[in-house]
Amino acid sequence: MIAAAAVPWRLWYRSNGIGGEGPSAAGAGGSLDRMLDALRLSFDVLFDTTLWSVVPVVALVAVGAALVWGDRRMAAYVAVLLGLVFLGGAWVTYAFRELPITAQESANPIVRYTGAFVLLSAAATPLLLASVWRSGAEERR
Numbered sequence: 001m002i003a004a005a006a007v008p009w010r011l012w013y014r015s016n017g018i019g020g021e022g023p024s025a026a027g028a029g030g031s032l033d034r035m036l037d038a039l040r041l042s043f044d045v046l047f048d049t050t051l052w053s054v055v056p057v058v059a060l061v062a063v064g065a066a067l068v069w070g071d072r073r074m075a076a077y078v079a080v081l082l083g084l085v086f087l088g089g090a091w092v093t094y095a096f097r098e099l100p101i102t103a104q105e106s107a108n109p110i111v112r113y114t115g116a117f118v119l120l121s122a123a124a125t126p127l128l129l130a131s132v133w134r135s136g137a138e139e140r141r
């Protein structure tokens with residue numbers, strides 16, 4: 001069903017000489033150095049306290065606490081989701097070679113993309129910590 005809706009757009013793109021949304025032919029693939037640089041950039045942006053304060057750090061602590069003392073299924077789900085969002089940001093920088101390896105917002109969307117990680121962290125942290133709190137309260141009874 002989704003493919004049927006996408007076909008007219010693809011035809012329109014082709015007829016107007018517009019490329020797809022994926023990496024350009026020149027940008028596809030890359031070197032190990034670029035991959036490591038993209039991962040390092042994503043890591044640096046994620047843990048930049050001038051951008052996000054301590055939200056990502058608190059979220060990762062909450063995930064760890066929930067894995068040990070709280071709802072392990074929810075913690076595992078959030079951990080996988082956060083990991084995929086993090087890797088998605090690194091992939092954008094890696095795959096689109098026209099993007100420089102920089103946190104400068106006008107040249108690379110990594111800061112805006114990492115905002116998804118931070119928003120997810122802000123939403124999930126109270127849920128994870130509540131599961132830890134409930135678990136602790138049940139043990140004290």
